[in-house]
Amino acid sequence: MSDISDRYAATAGLYDLMAASYRPAQLAALESLLAALRPEAGPVLDLGAGSGLNTMAVLDRVPEAHVFAIEPSATMRALILDKLAARPDRHHRVTVRPEDFFSAPLPDRLGGAIALGVLGHFDPGERAAVIAEIADRLPVGGAALFDLQAPARPQRVEPFEFTVADIGDLTYRAIAEAWPVDEDRMRWRMSYLTLERERVLVEDTVEHEFHHPDPARVSEEAEQVGARLQRLGESTFWLLTR
Ligand SMILES: C[S@@+](CC[C@H](N)C(=O)[O-])C[C@H]1O[C@@H](n2cnc3c(N)ncnc32)[C@H](O)[C@@H]1O
Numbered sequence: 001m002s003d004i005s006d007r008y009a010a011t012a013g014l015y016d017l018m019a020a021s022y023r024p025a026q027l028a029a030l031e032s033l034l035a036a037l038r039p040e041a042g043p044v045l046d047l048g049a050g051s052g053l054n055t056m057a058v059l060d061r062v063p064e065a066h067v068f069a070i071e072p073s074a075t076m077r078a079l080i081l082d083k084l085a086a087r088p089d090r091h092h093r094v095t096v097r098p099e100d101f102f103s104a105p106l107p108d109r110l111g112g113a114i115a116l117g118v119l120g121h122f123d124p125g126e127r128a129a130v131i132a133e134i135a136d137r138l139p140v141g142g143a144a145l146f147d148l149q150a151p152a153r154p155q156r157v158e159p160f161e162f163t164v165a166d167i168g169d170l171t172y173r174a175i176a177e178a179w180p181v182d183e184d185r186m187r188w189r190m191s192y193l194t195l196e197r198e199r200v201l202v203e204d205t206v207e208h209e210f211h212h213p214d215p216a217r218v219s220e221e222a223e224q225v226g227a228r229l230q231r232l233g234e235s236t237f238w239l240l241t242r
Helices: 014-018 025-033 053-061 074-084 088-093 122-139 213-225
Strands: 044-047 067-070 095-098 114-117 142-149 156-169 170-180 185-196 200-211 230-231 238-239
Touching: 014 074, 014 156, 025 053, 025 142, 044 053, 053 067, 053 074, 053 095, 074 088, 074 095, 088 095, 088 185, 114 122, 122 213, 122 238, 156 200, 170 213, 213 230, 213 238
Parallel strands: 044 067, 044 114, 067 095, 114 142
Antiparallel strands: 142 238, 156 170, 170 185, 185 200, 230 238
């Protein structure tokens, strides 16, 4: 893979403020995984752990679980380590690896896995390998939660702006727009703004390509390694079960 270490630098500053809008949906999906976790079989993988929201949720909700978090972006990793700095009682239950997925020394066995907001970073060959590596390490009946982000198929997304937060005298906003690249990929442009009324104090823009695979194809990739996919209701979340 190309160097992804700083791709999230612009995003990290507003990450948790932005996540607040979709966090309830993530937490609802996480409930389905929690029921299927097998903490006695091994640590729970949090692939692309980001700011650590899901790592912390597992540590909160499953007292016997250990988490193996992988987060290659230094700026995002600072956010998860910041959360852990406030909770020294959890330090013996979590490891935060700085490598990308294919460079990190994965545990032999996993008690479950979370891959939220990250699968689209992998090309089709890499994605199939990620699914195989995870499925191979789960116990029979074990599960992994992932999402396939909207839109389901590549298409033009006109710019849309949303307020992330009003904090004190300043407003934090994000603008997203996207273009289809081919039948599988989209190019996303995200701008993050800090405003004092109409005056822009900070504007960071980042672009990245993201894969929006056909779920039928991902389902085949899972079947090839003895796992099956189940969509959680009408959501963008999927549970892979071995
Ligand atoms: C949209 S964020 C999602 C963060 C978190 N999982 C969440 O749901 O809030 C995607 C994360 O995946 C990480 N990532 C991207 N490519 C990766 C790779 N090859 N291996 C591991 N993590 C990766 C990024 O650094 C980023 O923090």
